[in-house]
Amino acid sequence: MQAIDSASSPISYAADIRQYLSFALGEEQYGIEILRVQEIKGYSGITPIPNTPAHIRGVMNLRGTVIPVVDLRARFSLPSRDYDKFTVIVVVTVGTRIIGLVVDAVSDVLDIGRNELRPAPDLGRREDTNFISGMAHVGERLVVLLDIATLLADDSLGETATVAPVAE
Amino acid sequence: MSIVESIAPRREQLRQVAGRGEVIVLRGEPLPAVRLNRLFRVASAAEENAALLAVIVDHRGKRLALLVDELLGQQQVVIKSLETNFRKVEGAAGATILGDGQPALILDVAAVAEMAKNCDWASSIPALLPISA
Numbered sequence: 001m002q003a004i005d006s007a008s009s010p011i012s013y014a015a016d017i018r019q020y021l022s023f024a025l026g027e028e029q030y031g032i033e034i035l036r037v038q039e040i041k042g043y044s045g046i047t048p049i050p051n052t053p054a055h056i057r058g059v060m061n062l063r064g065t066v067i068p069v070v071d072l073r074a075r076f077s078l079p080s081r082d083y084d085k086f087t088v089i090v091v092v093t094v095g096t097r098i099i100g101l102v103v104d105a106v107s108d109v110l111d112i113g114r115n116e117l118r119p120a121p122d123l124g125r126r127e128d129t130n131f132i133s134g135m136a137h138v139g140e141r142l143v144v145l146l147d148i149a150t151l152l153a154d155d156s157l158g159e160t161a162t163v164a165p166v167a168e
Numbered sequence: 169m170s171i172v173e174s175i176a177p178r179r180e181q182l183r184q185v186a187g188r189g190e191v192i193v194l195r196g197e198p199l200p201a202v203r204l205n206r207l208f209r210v211a212s213a214a215e216e217n218a219a220l221l222a223v224i225v226d227h228r229g230k231r232l233a234l235l236v237d238e239l240l241g242q243q244q245v246v247i248k249s250l251e252t253n254f255r256k257v258e259g260a261a262g263a264t265i266l267g268d269g270q271p272a273l274i275l276d277v278a279a280v281a282e283m284a285k286n287c288d289w290a291s292s293i294p295a296l297l298p299i300s301a
Contacts, residue, residue, distance in 0.1 A: 047271045049257055050208030059254060059263060059271045066263045066271050068254040097253045 020110045022143055023090065023103040025073055026081075030103075031110060031136070031145045038091045038098065040106055043083050060100055062091065069100040070152065094149050101148075110143065112136045117145070170277040172224040172231060174239060192222055192233040199224065201233040202284040207259065212237055227281045234280065247274060259283050 020031035041062075046069055048058040055074035059066045069089060073080055086105035091098060120132035131151035136143050181193050182201060191198040201222065205212035214220045214237035222233040245264035248271075250257050261276035 045270050047263075047273070048210070049254075049273070050210060051258060059250065061265045061269050061271050064248075064265060066248045066250060066253065066265070099253060 016115070017111050017113045020112055020143070020145060021090065022107040022110050022138075023088075024105045024107060025076065025103060026078055029107065029138075029141050029143045030072075031112070031143045032090065032092060032101075032148055033145075034109060036092045036094070036148055038093050041089045041091060041100070043087045043089055043102060057102060060089070062098065062100070065098065067091070067098045067100055069102060071102040073102070073104070075151070092148055094152055099152060110136075110138050112138065112143075112145070170225045170227065172226050174221060174223045177220070177222045177233075194224065194233070197231075199231050199233045200284065201235055202280065203235045204280075205235075205237070207280065207283055207287055214238065225277050227277050230281075232277075232281055232284070234275075245272075245274070 019034040021034050021037050022029055022031045024030075044060075046058040046060050049056060049068075055071050057069045057071050057074075060069050071080075081104070083102075087102065088106055089100040089102055090106065091100050093099075116136045116138075117134040118136065119134055120129045121135070123129055131147050132144055133147040133150075134145045136145060175194070177192050183191050183193060183198070185191055190201040190203070192201045193199075203212075203215065203220075205215055212220075215235075220235045220237065221239060222235055223239070225232050225234060245266075247262040248264055250260065250263050250273075257273065259276060259280045260273045261279070262274050263271050264274055266272050
């Protein structure tokens with residue numbers, strides 16, 4: 001409904017503002033394009049998969065479909081933490097695949113205008129930042145916006161690198 | 169049906185073979201023994217207690233003993249693809265969803281036999297995965 005309303009409004013709202021789901025990993029705030037997010041689930045029922053990297057926690061049952069679950073803390077080499085009642089799995093779609101991401105807690109949905117987006121920082125050659133699509137200041141917070149397709153592409157999750165980006 | 173029988177091997181039935189692997193001597197016949205926990209690098213409580221069970225499987229006429237912690241039961245399941253959202257998992261034919269909603273892997277005996285052939289047992293340190301999530 002909002003898209004229809006904004007299309008008829010004098011300022012072109014939808015074209016310049018994107019919505020991101022923000023979530024926390026430790027002290028840091030991250031964002032994923034909301035169009036990639038399918039649902040948010042509590043952490044439960046993960047079956048470990050042998051001989052996979054530590055950040056692949058295993059697979060879970062999503063209404064009869066078996067989907068992989070990636071721990072983003074482990075993926076970013078952050079110190080691990082016990083899962084608690086705020087720990088959730090953000091279920092995202094990347095191309096035709098459905099993947100669960102374990103995060104500390106989800107925060108809120110942010111509207112971020114294109115002019116608020118800052119490019120990913122250059123942290124030196126050793127630090128690969130391809131999976132950061134940009135950064136944004138939201139109030140007091142600095143939010144790191146993730147390019148999920150790139151992040152998961154080199155994750156032995158299959159050929160996710162070839163998928164098209166989310167439609168504008 | 170790949171499974172021929174399941175036994176609780178006595179200590180003396182399990183034999184090391186020239187540091188290259190183990191066999192189970194079953195009714196006078198030595199069968200290659202595969203410690204699934206080492207192949208899959210998971211911790212095994214039964215291995216420490218020497219309380220493993222051996223599931224004898226038949227793969228193209230060759231018999232193989234898979235050493236496991238415990239047998240839980242037998243049931244018919246619907247095979248779900250792991251590749252739809254994830255990728256091929258070596259040694260697994262697919263997954264299924266158990267009655268409690270938890271996914272479980274389905275072993276591919278042929279692939280497990282192949283993995284066992286190429287496994288460097290000395291370097292396969294167990295206890296890299298928790299026993300349960």
